[in-house]
Amino acid sequence: MAFSLHGVHVPHRKNTAKLSALRMEPPKVVTIPMSMHIGAPAKPVVAVGDAVKVGTLIAEAGGAVSAPIHASVSGKVTKIADFLLSDGRTVPAVVIESDGEMTPDEKIAPPIIDSRESFIEAVKNSGMVGLGGAGFPTHFKLNADPAKIEYLVINGAECEPYVTSDTLTMENRGGDMKIALEALKKWLGIKNIVIGIENNKKDAIAAMQKLMAEIGSDCTATVKVLPAVYPQGGEKVLIYHTTGRVVPAGKLPIDAGCIVINCTTLASIGAYLMTGMPLVEKCVTVDGGAVKTPQNLIAPIGTPMEDLFAACGGLTTEPEKVVYGGPMMGITVPDLSAPVLKNTNAVLALTAKELKTPKTTNCIRCGSCTNTCPFGINPAEIARAYQRKDAAALKDLALTSCMECGCCSFICPANRPLVQTNRLAKIFLREEQAKEAKK
């Protein structure tokens, strides 16, 4: 490969990498929002007072780009209440009081698959979404024209600091991944499989090399060891570094002949194909300076964060921020009642010390932002164009190519809110273009 996309060296802080995942005590109450994926919210199919078991369907997909949702504990639906999402939308959330039994739904059975369509339908019924963080409904991704799929790229980069749940998947759930890969090969005719892993995960690399050797009899299957440079796991970055393909700006991976699936998503598909138990629990890295004993917990979806922290010995100090996901792209929560979502891979309670930033000064035009941007965007110029509300300049500066990885803000010595301004500028540009369209 001629070039390597830029990025930044983030601290790894993978404190939990060597700890096996613990299954936590079932929580007393779970809160399950109807939107844990990109696309239309799911529609509840249960009512207050209904009894549910683990795996019972509680909401059906609300459109083509959507995913069904299942009960993660056995018990009774006590409330269907409004729930404020991190993006400001309000959706219903099903609140289930657990009976503490965790009884599985007796209707759960492995899906019967005899065609490409029934395979995709099965993935849809499992409630699967991109578990790496984006939450894109997996069945929609798999439903691409099979003739266009040249590569299946598995995302095992896990480039965010602290987070190790994908590492544990690769080390321990090779069997589940294998079942899913065999099915993908059979029903989608996948010919080339490549998994990208950062070079700081030696055990995961070894485990995946073994897996790739096992499934590589009738297709190419390789492990691509990548430098530990953030954002290695960014979809377009990963595709470029594993296949050499460039996804055109504003296009999807399939436009470059690729489908990208996170390794934990893959393992979860495999588990569903074996057991028929849909996506009801997640392995979550619980870490951050305020957590007494950081570890990986297997938690039912909807478990409040405070239960996770309690299972890790509690918080030793009051955190400054509590974050879903890693510290580079994670989303802050207002309080500890926030539930584990399908796409939650980590929950971090970060202290002021970990969050320390230098004093904000004027931009000193050092160029670090554009020189570290994986895509070569110039965030400092975007900030100036946004300040003068120049929609044409923002478009020329390829603002919409920004994946919001945060390298620019991380590296900026003047501590300018660069990626944050990109987000505001995107909203502004969308509004301007909507105004333009009306004319």
Add this chain to the structure above:
Amino acid sequence: MMEKQLTLASSPHIHSGRSTSRIMLDVIIALCPAAIAGVIIFGWRALLVLAITVGSCVGFEALFNLIVKKEQTLGDFSAIVTGLLLGMNLPASIPLWQCVVGALFAMVVVKGLFGGLGNNPVNPAITARVFMLVAFGSMTKAAFPKIVDAVSSATPLSLAAGETAPSLLDLFLGVQGGAIGETCAAALLAGGIYLLVRRVITWQIPVAFIGTVFVCSLFMERFDFLAALAAILSGGLMIGAIFMATDYVTSPVTPWGKIIFGVGAGLITFLIRYFGTYPEGVSFAILFMNILTPYINSWTKRKVFGTGGKKA
């Protein structure tokens, strides 16, 4: 359990720890060897000049912020950098009031009025030096080293007939006529290496700048290697190429842009030295390239990934 409100903020939540003040501090540290060498070579008056330029740059910045009711910015240390660079570009014999006027010009006219740090189109220290050169003519009368016999150490770039040029070793160690901080190439190179190691600067501008002057001088001196070496060790080239041309604010951000900037500055320096009326052209060269910087940035901007072809 929770007493304190959790902070809600847009990601990222961690920072690399790089800061404007740390970068400026690194530049100050890197300038120290050459400043100390200047004081040793030119005596206590050099120290007085440096103290006055640094003191008045800091003072004028504080005063300007006070008058225009802006937040004080002394904590970023950039005023100290400008003061130090300005002083190091002046001869030790300069009248002290001229130092104060130069500092006023740098901090208020070039920096403050354009919006402070990061918004000045040209380098404040360089522009003040050029202003003083034109206004006072004081820079052409370079001071002589105090630690050696003055006769053998005229400013190498303005040797009159019959004067002997300083040896290469003298040039390297800085025992030659000139401005306080520009003569000791050894100390300036040490500072440059420090900045490279600390990743404050990259190699492109200094190498392209000095390399261009070297190659052009080699041609002019009929491939006399030692004469070309003397050319790059003389005058303000080292301090200019390592410390002034690499000023973030007024130099390009892309690797190729930096090379264009360095080559351009090198060519202009060479042309002024050999064909101009001034003996030295480093300041004019950097000033001219400062003005071209926005254009160089737009000519060499990075191609955005996925927008036609592969990115560079």
